[in-house]
Amino acid sequence: MNRFKTQIIVNPASAKGQTQRRWTQMKEGIRHFIREFKVEFTEKPLQAIDIARSALREGIDLVIGVGGDGTMNEIANGFYEDARLINPEAALGILPSGSGCDLTRTLKIPPRLKGAMQIITEAPTQSIDIGRVEFLDGDGNPTERVFLNVADFGVGGEVCHKVNQRRLERKASSYVRCLVETMAHYRNKRVRIRIDGNEVPRGEYLIGAVANGRVFGKGMKIAPDARLDDGLFDTVLVKGMRFLEFCRQGWKLMNGTHIHYRKVSVLRGRRVEASPEPGEPPVLLEFDGEQLGTLPAVFTLTPRSLPIKGYL
Secondary structure (H helix, E strand, O other), X not given: OOOOOEEEEEOOOOHHHHHHHHHHHHHHHHHOOOOOOEEEEOOOOOHHHHHHHHHHHOOOOEEEEEEOHHHHHHHHHHOEEOOEEOOOOOEEEEEEOOOOOHHHHHOOOOOOHHHHHHHHHHOOEXXXXXXXXXXXXXXXXXXXXXXXXXXXXXXXXXXXXXXXXXXXXXXXXXXXHHHHHHHOOOXXXXXEEEEOOEEOOOXXXXXXXXXXXXXXXXXEOOOXXXXXXXXXXXXXXXXXXXXXXXXXXXXXXXXOHHHHOOOEEEXXXXXXXXXXXXXXXXXXXXXXOEEEEEEEEEEEEEEEEEEEEOOO
């Protein structure tokens, strides 16, 4: 029988390597709140899925992720096996330590360790909706993943691809800088979209964001009215724009007022289908800050599925 009830999964490469450098100090801070816990470090992509899955099978009832949105996505995927929770009594806790921690803004989790640990140890466990997406991976094979925050096709996928490339090349990976550079030569995509079986008017789209949470892109309020427990996606569709129009209107993404612009619509539903029109080049897809595949994709929402520590 496993005497530990808490598993901590650390992505040492998160926050541009600062997590690894600060880990000894972070570990001592955690001990002020939780005396006994297991720790494992990830060494490669997707490893956090396997670590979480193994820990939950062994009886762990609290899994704490240390990293950014991509790390939390992997851990959340590890909570499920054959689309079912391995341990419905286990909860996910988040210690933000990444270049992108957008989910924590919706959950009201403070960025500093003390505040985040107070949430983990004192906040009630609440169950949030999760998204499940069927898509094509980088090799064109059908695959499926869970996402917690926002899935996005169009320019967001291109931007995440550029950000990830620069991260691998150890260059600065400012999301806003990559967004502006991408928009300078981006061509809007013709995508067919259906929400709960109803077809959206055809046209060229710049952004298609299937939002469970409110914030993406390092702080942009893409879906300001979304809730993690309302049983619905807020699908934010932005029709095609040229570069200068985007420069004039794009700043509204930071405070959420873009939803009032004439080229933006917000549609709510539990199932979203998106596929490129015939002849379109690949349309990149990202979710929870990682670019992992392309359209076509089907997004389905499972209400109040994942127990998590935070305030909704």
